[in-house]
Amino acid sequence: MDLHGVREIVRPRSVEALPAWQPGDVMLGGGTYLFSEPQPAARRLIDLAALGLSPARREPAGLRIAATCRLAELASLEVASPAMSLFAPAVHCLWGSFKVHNVATVGGNLCLALPAGPMSALMVALDGLLCLRGPGGALRDLPARDFIVDFLTTRLHPGEMLESILVPNAALARQGVLRQASLTRYGRSAALLIGTIGDGGFSLTITAASKRPLRLDFGTLPSAEQVRHAAADALSPDILHDDIHGAPAWKRDRAIALAGEIAEALRT
Ligand SMILES: Cc1cc2nc3c(=O)[nH]c(=O)nc-3n(C[C@H](O)[C@H](O)[C@H](O)COP(=O)(O)OP(=O)(O)OC[C@H]3O[C@@H](n4cnc5c(N)ncnc54)[C@H](O)[C@@H]3O)c2cc1C
The missing domain is CATH 3.30.465.10 (Uridine Diphospho-n-acetylenolpyruvylglucosamine Reductase; domain 3)
Structure with a gap:
């Protein structure tokens, strides 16, 4: 959609050429979110693609x-x-x-x-x-x-x-497993978890079901049951995300189940 408040688009060719910050400035990445809804406070877009970063x-x-x-x-x-x-x-x-x-x-x-x-x-x-x-x-x-x-x-x-x-x-040297669940086949993630294993043990990252990413670290790979318990403890009611992509309790159940699946997948 058009962003009616925007008066200027700046395209800096290097990070040194970034303009001095002023109220109403908005960093423009790909714009897939920014141009998807009104941005009443936006006055100037700083187009980061112009930086030409590798x-x-x-x-x-x-x-x-x-x-x-x-x-x-x-x-x-x-x-x-x-x-x-x-x-x-x-x-x-x-x-x-x-x-x-x-x-x-x-x-x-x-x-x-x-x-x-x-x-x-x-x-x-x-x-x-x-x-x-x-x-x-x-x-x-x-x-x-x-x-x-x-x-x-x-x-x-x-x-x-x-x-x-x-x-x-x-981290690049670690083995990883990703699991995701959505309410509908092409729906937004309701639970998105990644487990990795390598030097330093096993780590589980829980997202989508929670308002912010949660990271759980274990010295060694626990059993699937232990991982499910740890995920259940971490997903307390206050951290659960509530939106149209699934009820919080359902997202929590899916995240706990996926946590166990990840532990099993990394064991084999
Ligand atoms: C069909 C569709 C499906 C989508 N599904 C998902 C989904 O499953 N999960 C999801 O998370 N999102 C989803 N989105 C939302 C959005 O498109 C994505 O989050 C996308 O990755 C945003 O990236 P962008 O570069 O387009 O960001 P922009 O729209 O350019 O910017 C997003 C925000 O980040 C700021 N920003 C951008 N780059 C920087 C930077 N380098 N430094 C500081 N601030 C910056 C912007 O100012 C803005 O506030 C979806 C969008 C569409 C259209």
Whole structure:
């Protein structure tokens, strides 16, 4: 839809060319959310695609993924690491057509902070380290698991931009299993869980059923029953997300069942 309050679109060619922050500024990723509903406070869009960041590159510490990496680009990355098997399935947990996957960005999905954000699930599961750029250019790192604090709420400061996410080598080396449940065949995720196992033990990330991602860590792989119990304890009534994509109690049941399935899948 048209965003009637927008007076200007800025297309910075580099991070150094980002404009000074002013009220009404809105970071534009792929725009698949921004252009889907009125944005009455928006006056100026800062089009991050113009930055021309490389979608992903290997670094000594791991895989650096630009916030502007499109979901389709992420799904087709060719990196020889066990955890890469999670990338395409995570993208396809967002039930959009190729038109959405070709424009929606990893950063936009994280910053929107919907409970069913598959990039949030993936980056929390893989110990993603977010690189955030403040309006004055100052950089700070924040673990993905600490980024989303509530429904549609992140730890981004005003004017701060998510620039990239580093997935460390140790996380890339982990085996992973993803499970997702929706109320309807092509419905938004009601429960989206990722389990990983490797050095450091077993980790379970629970999203969609909860308002924010939950991460449970175990020294070794517990039994399916123990994992189900841990998930049930974590999914307390206050953390359950209530929307049209499923009743909170049903989402909780699905998440607990999927947690057990993940433990069983990783045992075999
Ligand atoms: C058919 C369809 C299905 C969808 N299904 C899902 C789903 O299952 N799960 C889900 O989570 N979402 C879903 N969405 C919502 C949305 O499209 C996705 O979350 C998408 O990933 C958002 O990415 P984007 O790049 O288009 O973000 P945009 O619309 O560009 O931006 C989203 C928000 O993030 C901010 N932002 C974007 N990039 C940055 C950045 N680098 N730094 C700081 N702030 C930034 C924007 O200002 C805005 O507030 C769906 C949308 C459609 C149309």
